[in-house]
Amino acid sequence: MVLVTLGLLSLLGLHVNGASAQIQTPLVPWEASPFHPPSIPLAVRSPFLNCWISGGNASMPLSNQWPTFWTGPPSNLGWTGYVRVDGTAYRWLGAYAEGQQANQTKSSFTATQSLFVLEAGPVELTATFISPIEPMDLIRQSMPFSYLTVSVRSLDGESHNVQVYSDISAEWTSGDRSLTVAWLTEVSNNIVHQVQLAPQASPFAIDDSQSQGSTAFYATSNGDGVTYQTGSNHIVRQTFIQNGTLQNSQDNDFRGIYQDNPVFGLSVDLASVMEPTSPVVFALGLSRDPAVQYAAGPETLQTRSLFYLSQFSNATTAIQYFLSDYPRAMNASMAFDQQLVNAASATSTQYAEILALAARQAFSRIEITTSKDQSGAWNTSDVLVFLATGSGMRRPTNTLDILYAMSPIFLYTNPALLGYILEVDFQYMRSGSYQQTFAPHDLGTFIRNYPDVIGNQSPLSSTGVEESANLLIMSLAMAQASGNGGQLNNYYDTLKGLADYLVDNALYPGNQMSTDMAFLPRAPNSTLLSLKGIIAIKAMAEVRSALNITDTEPSYSDIASSYISQWQQLAIDSKGDLLSSYDNLTSSTLGYDLYPDLLLGTNLVSSDLYSSLTTPTKWTQTDYGVTLDSTLPGMAKVDWTLFLAATAGDLSTRSLLISLVHNYLSAGQSHVPFGDFYNIYNGESRQWQARPVVGGLFSILALNQTKPITVPPSTSVPSGPSAQSSTAVLQSTTKPGPKKSTALATFGSSQNMMVLLPTVVLIECVILLYF
Numbered sequence: 001m002v003l004v005t006l007g008l009l010s011l012l013g014l015h016v017n018g019a020s021a022q023i024q025t026p027l028v029p030w031e032a033s034p035f036h037p038p039s040i041p042l043a044v045r046s047p048f049l050n051c052w053i054s055g056g057n058a059s060m061p062l063s064n065q066w067p068t069f070w071t072g073p074p075s076n077l078g079w080t081g082y083v084r085v086d087g088t089a090y091r092w093l094g095a096y097a098e099g100q101q102a103n104q105t106k107s108s109f110t111a112t113q114s115l116f117v118l119e120a121g122p123v124e125l126t127a128t129f130i131s132p133i134e135p136m137d138l139i140r141q142s143m144p145f146s147y148l149t150v151s152v153r154s155l156d157g158e159s160h161n162v163q164v165y166s167d168i169s170a171e172w173t174s175g176d177r178s179l180t181v182a183w184l185t186e187v188s189n190n191i192v193h194q195v196q197l198a199p200q201a202s203p204f205a206i207d208d209s210q211s212q213g214s215t216a217f218y219a220t221s222n223g224d225g226v227t228y229q230t231g232s233n234h235i236v237r238q239t240f241i242q243n244g245t246l247q248n249s250q251d252n253d254f255r256g257i258y259q260d261n262p263v264f265g266l267s268v269d270l271a272s273v274m275e276p277t278s279p280v281v282f283a284l285g286l287s288r289d290p291a292v293q294y295a296a297g298p299e300t301l302q303t304r305s306l307f308y309l310s311q312f313s314n315a316t317t318a319i320q321y322f323l324s325d326y327p328r329a330m331n332a333s334m335a336f337d338q339q340l341v342n343a344a345s346a347t348s349t350q351y352a353e354i355l356a357l358a359a360r361q362a363f364s365r366i367e368i369t370t371s372k373d374q375s376g377a378w379n380t381s382d383v384l385v386f387l388a389t390g391s392g393m394r395r396p397t398n399t400l401d402i403l404y405a406m407s408p409i410f411l412y413t414n415p416a417l418l419g420y421i422l423e424v425d426f427q428y429m430r431s432g433s434y435q436q437t438f439a440p441h442d443l444g445t446f447i448r449n450y451p452d453v454i455g456n457q458s459p460l461s462s463t464g465v466e467e468s469a470n471l472l473i474m475s476l477a478m479a480q481a482s483g484n485g486g487q488l489n490n491y492y493d494t495l496k497g498l499a500d501y502l503v504d505n506a507l508y509p510g511n512q513m514s515t516d517m518a519f520l521p522r523a524p525n526s527t528l529l530s531l532k533g534i535i536a537i538k539a540m541a542e543v544r545s546a547l548n549i550t551d552t553e554p555s556y557s558d559i560a561s562s563y564i565s566q567w568q569q570l571a572i573d574s575k576g577d578l579l580s581s582y583d584n585l586t587s588s589t590l591g592y593d594l595y596p597d598l599l600l601g602t603n604l605v606s607s608d609l610y611s612s613l614t615t616p617t618k619w620t621q622t623d624y625g626v627t628l629d630s631t632l633p634g635m636a637k638v639d640w641t642l643f644l645a646a647t648a649g650d651l652s653t654r655s656l657l658i659s660l661v662h663n664y665l666s667a668g669q670s671h672v673p674f675g676d677f678y679n680i681y682n683g684e685s686r687q688w689q690a691r692p693v694v695g696g697l698f699s700i701l702a703l704n705q706t707k708p709i710t711v712p713p714s715t716s717v718p719s720g721p722s723a724q725s726s727t728a729v730l731q732s733t734t735k736p737g738p739k740k741s742t743a744l745a746t747f748g749s750s751q752n753m754m755v756l757l758p759t760v761v762l763i764e765c766v767i768l769l770y771f
């Protein structure tokens with residue numbers, strides 16, 4: 001064993017020379033709560049509405065940096081804010097050269113909100129970026145819209161004359177900034193700017209990860225003192241800076257994104273300000289329709305829309321509804337934040353803090369879709385959720401090992417969402433396009449990326465064990481957490497095929513790749529891959545039991561028991577440590593794949609082995625983290641670290657692991673959206689950023705959610721809320737758009753199917769059932 005034994009020393013506060021990182025206090029001059037994250041989410045609601053500002057130890061204030069797409073610079077997303085106080089203009093958002101820079105005094109984040117406080121001369125301005133998370137509400141969760149609110153108060157006891165301004169640029173419409181855009185401003189009860197490429201690109205086109213075929217929206221409520229203007233950035237901003245108002249005019253000279261940069265400005269005159277004003281609410285959106293091109297099999301190419309469009313005429317009416325929904329959405333967001341804090345604080349405050357940073361990032365990678373039937377009517381029973389995975393050149397869909405890593409966030413907040421994602425993979429596996437018994441790695445190809453989902457024509461047999469185990473484990477976990485066995489029943493044959501494949505391949509995975517071999521040196525006979533496969537075989541026994549299918553031939557339970565004893569002989573060395581490869585006696589790895597054994601209650605692994613594999617004395621550890629695998633010294637993964645924490649029965653070990661991840665995130669050494677793979681010696685993230693796998697941090701909250709599994713009577717409809725009990729409407733006095741009802745995302749069609757409920761009831765359900 002080549003591991004340095006540091007864990008206990010660290011627990012005692014002792015450090016071995018040079019091995020422990022010095023945690024630096026970030027040098028940014030404002031107060032940050034709960035800490036300075038590597039990057040701060042601003043509008044993070046979908047794979048494409050995904051806007052951040054850089055954070056960490058050397059970050060600029062909100063008033064002096066451009067927000068960017070999640071990929072970071074140079075993908076700036078023009079988003080500007082000014083406040084004019086007694087005739088003097090101060091910039092509070094963006095890095096445009098004009099005006100004085102407001103002084104940032106505070107930043108904070110919760111699961112759904114990022115808040116900034118800035119001083120602009122004699123007033124204080126609070127800018128709050130709200131990206132709601134509404135896991136139980138298919139309509140609202142599918143809206144690619146986000147709020148920015150601005151409130152101002154006097155700091156010196158005097159009243160001041162105040163106007164607020166904000167704009168977006170056309171950079172939101174494309175990663176290729178040489179393209180031409182066209183725009184339109186609709187003025188009614190609301191002012192709604194819209195901008196898109198001209199000619200509009202295919203909704204499935206992507207450039208530099210940005211969507212090419214989306215329409216960007218920027219809107220606010222109309223009223224006294226509200227003005228708008230479109231035109232060159234210099235003209236529109238100067239007009240506000242000089243006059244404190246815009247000219248209610250449109251520049252109709254459509255041109256390139258960077259040709260005399262067109263911007264879309266909104267301004268609100270707050271007049272005389274003393275006490276904190278009620279918030280000015282801006283809504284930012286980025287929608288496309290159709291959203292996904294999907295082929296479950298040969299000859300079945302279909303286009304699908306974001307679910308919310310089944311309730312509104314179009315995105316323009318929907319974003320106006322979204323504006324009017326702000327008071328409810330703010331309440332719901334605060335409730336979500338608070339319930340998460342309460343639940344996570346039972347483990348530790350630090351746990352609550354890291355979950356808050358993970359939540360928006362994880363949820364932003366899914367898109368909830370529906371389709372029209374042959375008559376052209378929306379079929380809201382047809383719900384499929386797609387996961388845009390990847391953080392690099394290739395951006396596949398529904399990568400099963402990524403979904404496995406993030407699945408705890410769904411198991412905890414709403415397991416039905418996981419079911420709707422798995423449904424896509426099951427449909428594809430059952431289609432004529434896919435001829436394998438093992439599960440596919442993903443549903444993209446090497447040339448097409450999300451949202452172009454046409455199946456993977458080159459199935460990777462080298463990830464057969466990994467993905468088959470993932471699919472089996474997640475299917476049972478979804479059924480246990482929701483109590484709904486409909487999907488297990490519908491896809492029993494597929495699941496049995498996976499289990500039989502694992503019986504043949506899991507004990508000796510040979511040259512098969514585990515998910516970690518995306519960054520670890522490839523090594524044969526991965527012990528964790530084998531462990532996961534064996535747990536999945538036992539999961540199949542549980543599937544049979546839930547469906548009342550007698551576990552006779554083959555007895556998956558007996559096979560799993562026999563395999564796990566053999567596995568222990570092969571995988572555990574004479575000192576009781578876990579090798580990373582059967583054949584490499586100097587290797588070692590963290591036993592994080594014990595987690596599904598605990599999660600599913602398959603109880604394959606003895607409690608002695610649990611304790612021995614979750615004992616810190618064996619880890620290579622600094623204040624920032626624990627090495628995942630000896631073949632890549634010094635590199636850690638946040639998702640697996642938290643899987644291990646959930647597996648540790650010893651609460652001090654759990655807290656230790658959480659504190660390491662917390663240190664990594666708060667030390668300021670990284671400056672990109674929450675990277676899951678990082679160096680434990682300097683706290684810098686590597687290779688990936690903004691990935692959904694941070695949903696795996698919910699591992700602890702996902703435990704103990706198990707319900708008895710029942711199978712809904714009608715199994716002909718595989719899944720989805722049915723429309724028959726549609727009685728309610730979205731509660732809104734203005735009611736600009738919704739035609740039907742609020743769909744609650746539950747899975748199958750049994751008593752668990754509280755399908756269509758009034759909004760008010762819905763919020764309570766979220767709180768009562770899932771926290």
Ligand SMILES: *[C@@H]1O[C@H](CO)[C@@H](O)[C@H](O)[C@H]1NC(C)=O
Nearest residue numbers: 090100101102103119120121
């Ligand atoms: C920022 O703070 C500095 C130092 O206190 C002060 O001189 C300056 O006027 C402040 N700027 C604004 C915009 O309030």
Ligand SMILES: *[C@@H]1O[C@H](CO)[C@@H](O)[C@H](O)[C@H]1NC(C)=O
Nearest residue numbers: 235238239240242243244247
């Ligand atoms: C300010 O308002 C005046 C009067 O409406 C107008 O003439 C002038 O052009 C405006 N200034 C700018 C920079 O737009």
Ligand SMILES: *[C@@H]1O[C@H](CO)[C@@H](O)[C@H](O)[C@H]1NC(C)=O
Nearest residue numbers: 312313314315316317318737
């Ligand atoms: C959106 O729907 C509204 C209401 O039906 C309609 O007035 C408006 O023209 C539509 N907008 C677009 C861009 O289709």
Ligand SMILES: *[C@@H]1O[C@H](CO)[C@@H](O)[C@H](O)[C@H]1NC(C)=O
Nearest residue numbers: 325326327328329330331332
């Ligand atoms: C928001 O919550 C407060 C306090 O719980 C409640 O009084 C108010 O009615 C809620 N507003 C909306 C729009 O739901």
Ligand SMILES: *[C@@H]1O[C@H](CO)[C@@H](O)[C@H](O)[C@H]1NC(C)=O
Nearest residue numbers: 373374379381382717718720
């Ligand atoms: C609606 O979707 C469900 C689920 O995919 C499907 O079973 C049903 O046949 C569809 N209905 C129509 C009318 O197409």
Ligand SMILES: *[C@@H]1O[C@H](CO)[C@@H](O)[C@H](O)[C@H]1NC(C)=O
Nearest residue numbers: 508509510511524525582583
């Ligand atoms: C995997 O382990 C088995 C049993 O030790 C061995 O026979 C086999 O050669 C190994 N596979 C590889 C690819 O090393």
Ligand SMILES: *[C@@H]1O[C@H](CO)[C@@H](O)[C@H](O)[C@H]1NC(C)=O
Nearest residue numbers: 485545546547548709710711
């Ligand atoms: C399995 O059998 C039990 C006991 O007879 C019954 O309560 C349950 O509904 C059955 N489940 C299924 C899926 O048939």
Ligand SMILES: *[C@@H]1O[C@H](CO)[C@@H](O)[C@H](O)[C@H]1NC(C)=O
Nearest residue numbers: 002523584586587588630631
């Ligand atoms: C065995 O593991 C060690 C890490 O502990 C690694 O350095 C070595 O390269 C591995 N050997 C082989 C043959 O992969």
Ligand SMILES: *[C@@H]1O[C@H](CO)[C@@H](O)[C@H](O)[C@H]1NC(C)=O
Nearest residue numbers: 024026027057058668669682
């Ligand atoms: C911030 O972290 C980087 C990367 O570790 C380091 O090079 C730099 O010196 C740090 N800056 C400050 C101001 O602490």
Ligand SMILES: *[C@@H]1O[C@H](CO)[C@@H](O)[C@H](O)[C@H]1NC(C)=O
Nearest residue numbers: 346598649700701703704705
């Ligand atoms: C979850 O279940 C485990 C095992 O039954 C138990 O030890 C633990 O206390 C439970 N945790 C919570 C938070 O209920």
